[in-house]
Amino acid sequence: MIGVLLNLFIVRYHDAAALGVFNQVYAVYILMSQLAVGGVHLAVQAIAPRELQAGRSYDAGLSATLLLSGLSSAIVMAVAWTFRDLPGRWFDSVGVSAGFPLVIIGLLFFSWNKVLLSFHNGARRMRLFALFQFLRFAGLLGGVMWLSLEGADPWRLPVVLAWTEIGLFALLLPLTLRWWRPWKLAGLKGALAEHFRFGNRALPGNLLLDVNTRVDVFMLGLFTGDAAVGLYSFAATVAEGALQLPVLFRNNINPVIASAWTRGGRRLLNKLLPRNRKAFFRILAPLMLLSIALFPLALWVLGMQEEPMTVWAIYAILALGIAASSGHQPFLMLFSQLGRPGTQTLFIAGVFLSNVLLNLALIPWLGLYGAALATALSFLVLAGL
Numbered sequence: 001m002i003g004v005l006l007n008l009f010i011v012r013y014h015d016a017a018a019l020g021v022f023n024q025v026y027a028v029y030i031l032m033s034q035l036a037v038g039g040v041h042l043a044v045q046a047i048a049p050r051e052l053q054a055g056r057s058y059d060a061g062l063s064a065t066l067l068l069s070g071l072s073s074a075i076v077m078a079v080a081w082t083f084r085d086l087p088g089r090w091f092d093s094v095g096v097s098a099g100f101p102l103v104i105i106g107l108l109f110f111s112w113n114k115v116l117l118s119f120h121n122g123a124r125r126m127r128l129f130a131l132f133q134f135l136r137f138a139g140l141l142g143g144v145m146w147l148s149l150e151g152a153d154p155w156r157l158p159v160v161l162a163w164t165e166i167g168l169f170a171l172l173l174p175l176t177l178r179w180w181r182p183w184k185l186a187g188l189k190g191a192l193a194e195h196f197r198f199g200n201r202a203l204p205g206n207l208l209l210d211v212n213t214r215v216d217v218f219m220l221g222l223f224t225g226d227a228a229v230g231l232y233s234f235a236a237t238v239a240e241g242a243l244q245l246p247v248l249f250r251n252n253i254n255p256v257i258a259s260a261w262t263r264g265g266r267r268l269l270n271k272l273l274p275r276n277r278k279a280f281f282r283i284l285a286p287l288m289l290l291s292i293a294l295f296p297l298a299l300w301v302l303g304m305q306e307e308p309m310t311v312w313a314i315y316a317i318l319a320l321g322i323a324a325s326s327g328h329q330p331f332l333m334l335f336s337q338l339g340r341p342g343t344q345t346l347f348i349a350g351v352f353l354s355n356v357l358l359n360l361a362l363i364p365w366l367g368l369y370g371a372a373l374a375t376a377l378s379f380l381v382l383a384g385l
Contacts (some may be wrong), residue, residue: 002137006144007237008302009309010157014231016306018154020057021095022144023233024221025158027214028087028096029103032080034210037111038072040065041118042336043195046344048122049255049257050262059184062176064191065115068199070285073108080104091221098155106162109169121251123179129251132172139164202336205345208352209332212378213240215352219359224367231307235314236375242291242322246329249280253330257337269338270335273331281327288323306358314372321376326382354381 010019044065051058071344081104088097113132121129143160213220216236220229223360260268295315299308335344355378362370 002134002141003237003241004302006137006141007234008304009141009145009148010154011230011234011306012303013148014154014157015093015227016234017226018157018227018230020221020226020230021093021099021155021232022157023217023237024091024096024226024229025103026095026161027217027221028100029106029158029161030210030214031207032076032104033110033114034203034207036076036107037069037114038199039201039341040068040072040195040199041114041207042202042206042333042341043198044115044118045122045254045333046258046337046339047194048119048199049258052123053259053262057181057184057186059181060187060191061191061195062115062119062180063182063185064188064195065119065199066112068192068196069111069115073111077104077107077211080107091226092227093221095155095226099158102156102159104159108166109162109165113165113168113172116169117178119176121256124255124312126177126252130248132168135166135171136164139167147256155250156197158240168376177358198341201341205336205341205348208345208348212348212352212355215355215359215378218377219356220368220371223363227381228368232314232371234304234306235311235372236318238295238315238317239322242288242319243329245284246280246322246332247285249284249330251364255332257321257334261338273334277327277331279368280330284326284329285323286334288319288326292319295319297317310368314368317369317372317376325379328383329379351378351382354378 007019007023010022021261044061047061048058051061081101084101084104085097087100088094090096113372117129117132141159143163144157147157147160217229217233220232257269257272260272295312296308299312304311335341335343335347355375358374358377359371363369364376
């Protein structure tokens with residue numbers, strides 16, 4: 001919901017082009033952030049539950065992942081700064097050229113926050129995890145509102161991506177020290193090797209997973225302008241917000257999957273997956289269909305006046321794809337939780353490739369609606385795979 005309010009504020013206070021610039025910078029930022037963290041946060045999600053359930057300390061494991069992600073972030077930040085003009089040239093956007101360099105420093109703190117939150121997720125501290133997810137979006141909204149009211153140019157708005165991660169880290173690190181003793185270095189060398197290997201195998205799949213959520217924006221940026229991307233990204237942000245429901249289920253089921261696999265192997269997993277898949281579909285699909293019906297009313301209440309029927313149509317297409325695949329969405333990281341990052345990568349690569357090809361085929365033909373249809377069809381590919 002906060003993400004929707006953020007997009008609504010930008011499009012109403014500024015215009016659709018400003019929203020397009022913000023979301024194009026955000027898309028590149030998400031891509032770079034996954035390279036920065038290096039996949040080691042997925043190692044934390046898989047290994048931390050195993051160690052904690054066995055009654056073993058995870059101090060060295062968390063220290064190892066923070067060191068690894070800090071090093072990879074420094075490398076990615078150096079490369080991003082060296083080639084900071086490329087995103088603007090890719091999208092042929094002056095606003096993106098000016099806004100992207102402002103977010104580079106945030107990559108380091110995004111990476112560390114990702115690792116720390118993965119640790120708390122693996123330890124089943126779901127309230128703390130949910131709180132910081134909320135604070136991230138609240139920080140973005142508050143920062144954008146403050147800059148706008150101060151009269152900042154629209155291209156400066158993406159800097160809040162960096163500000164928010166710095167603020168989150170300042171809050172999250174002291175809290176984490178309640179459960180993490182960084183001075184306990186026994187087993188650090190082994191933890192570095194284990195998490196590095198896991199992260200390297202998981203990185204391609206995780207990178208493709210996050211880039212896959214931005215393929216439509218990347219492709220529209222190539223074929224259209226900032227204003228068109230802004231309109232589409234408003235609807236896509238609402239759809240992404242709706243996708244947080246499956247993500248919420250995923251964050252809760254991931255440690256359960258890892259635990260079930262450790263305790264009962266394939267036999268226990270074969271009982272767990274079908275039962276929960278049906279339950280998730282029965283909950284999520286009706287909610288998605290209801291959201292389509294209520295969407296025009298929400299646009300009217302929120303005062304969205306920039307081509308509301310176009311935005312509604314885009315959302316309806318995306319939401320139908322989410323509804324059809326809603327039973328499978330929470331299990332998107334299944335193979336990673338089973339300790340098979342290579343298989344996870346192949347799975348995500350199939351979804352990503354279908355999304356790219358569908359967008360390339362449909363955007364030149366149907367424009368904004370083509371991007372929505374391509375993305376919705378890629379959700380069905382996910383369910384099929």
